[in-house]
Amino acid sequence: MKEFTLKQNGEIKRLTNKTFKFDDRVGEGWFSAVYFLKTKEIVEKHLKDNMITMQFFQKRNAVLCGTDEAIALLHTFAERPEELDIYALQDGDKVSPYESVLTVKGPYQNFGFLEGIIDGILSRRTSVATNVYKVVTAAKSAGADKPVIFMGDRDDHYTQQAGDGYAAFIGGSTAQATHAMNEWWGKQGMGTMPHALIQMFKGDVVKATEVYQKTFPDDDLLALVDYNNDIITDALKVARHFGDELKGVRVDTSKNMVDHYFFRNPQIMGSFDPRGVNPQLIFALRDALDQEGYNHVKIMASGGFNEEKIKRFESLGVPVDMYGVGNNLLKINIGFTGDNVLLNDEKEAKEGRRFNPNPRLEKVDYPVNRD
Numbered sequence: 001m002k003e004f005t006l007k008q009n010g011e012i013k014r015l016t017n018k019t020f021k022f023d024d025r026v027g028e029g030w031f032s033a034v035y036f037l038k039t040k041e042i043v044e045k046h047l048k049d050n051m052i053t054m055q056f057f058q059k060r061n062a063v064l065c066g067t068d069e070a071i072a073l074l075h076t077f078a079e080r081p082e083e084l085d086i087y088a089l090q091d092g093d094k095v096s097p098y099e100s101v102l103t104v105k106g107p108y109q110n111f112g113f114l115e116g117i118i119d120g121i122l123s124r125r126t127s128v129a130t131n132v133y134k135v136v137t138a139a140k141s142a143g144a145d146k147p148v149i150f151m152g153d154r155d156d157h158y159t160q161q162a163g164d165g166y167a168a169f170i171g172g173s174t175a176q177a178t179h180a181m182n183e184w185w186g187k188q189g190m191g192t193m194p195h196a197l198i199q200m201f202k203g204d205v206v207k208a209t210e211v212y213q214k215t216f217p218d219d220d221l222l223a224l225v226d227y228n229n230d231i232i233t234d235a236l237k238v239a240r241h242f243g244d245e246l247k248g249v250r251v252d253t254s255k256n257m258v259d260h261y262f263f264r265n266p267q268i269m270g271s272f273d274p275r276g277v278n279p280q281l282i283f284a285l286r287d288a289l290d291q292e293g294y295n296h297v298k299i300m301a302s303g304g305f306n307e308e309k310i311k312r313f314e315s316l317g318v319p320v321d322m323y324g325v326g327n328n329l330l331k332i333n334i335g336f337t338g339d340n341v342l343l344n345d346e347k348e349a350k351e352g353r354r355f356n357p358n359p360r361l362e363k364v365d366y367p368v369n370r371d
Helices: 024-028 034-046 067-077 108-139 158-171 180-185 195-200 205-215 231-245 260-264 279-291 307-315
Strands: 052-057 085-088 102-106 148-150 221-224 246-251 298-302 322-325 337-343
Touching: 024 067, 034 108, 052 108, 067 085, 067 102, 067 108, 102 108, 108 148, 108 158, 108 307, 108 322, 108 337, 148 158, 158 180, 195 205, 195 221, 205 221, 205 231, 221 231, 231 246, 231 260, 231 279, 246 279, 260 279, 279 298, 279 307
Parallel strands: 148 322, 221 246, 246 298, 298 322
Antiparallel strands: 052 102, 052 337, 085 102
């Protein structure tokens, strides 16, 4: 899962400080819970010679992400970071419930105020990476390696795009929708046309696709065909117009809409939910394209897809060639916890927690994340 530009000369290279655009106020404690800041002040006055070990874990089977970011945060904002002992797994590692993924040893007052921020980084990035991994695995469940496009730009604040896109990449997505989502490893976003383009051509899908092709002649031609809620009619229109030049069509029918195809064929209704992008609609689209000789035209499906829906489509053999997934990949469902578990190298943790050494952890040499 780590086969990308961070692997150089056969070795995994962690992301550097140049990657992350940290807010300088992190070092001032602006984003830290106030009780951490008060504890820092107390320890500086009364326990300055302490040496604690803090470990981070979560409670699910997951695909880890955010370790490089957390290490960079420590190396940027901890006091005397060169004196910290840091051990960590790699982004993309599969982890088990309660497995330690990161340990930090040093004087509490030097880094303890960063605990909550590190928890948040690991929680969000790991949640997205794990969500994507599950969707990608579902898309491969029938034996075909079907691309999954990460389309989460409209589902969260834009400032999260770079980190979410990286996490989606770690999880195995094929491509991301925006340039920002690809920023951390130097790629570019991909996409074709939105409904807005077709709207400005008054619903004329052929004309919108024609102008798109003239403007971006080097792109694979992929037409969006649900604007008029009549995907088979519009897919055939663009296929007849562009022939072999048309590489695919995208279906993004709203989950509250019933395509006109079903109203023209009421005899097939009654045994399934006809709303949104459903198996019967995609089967009908594939048949219509094939009957006119457009077997080469691929079908991309988006709108409301998650792990369960993709599994269902794949189990039924629905002829989708690629999936576009958005907000379902951004659900934060994994929470990390940072615990102080050793004090001056002796076991000392709250009841129910304990030092959990992990032989998979790798020592992080300072200054791996420095500019």
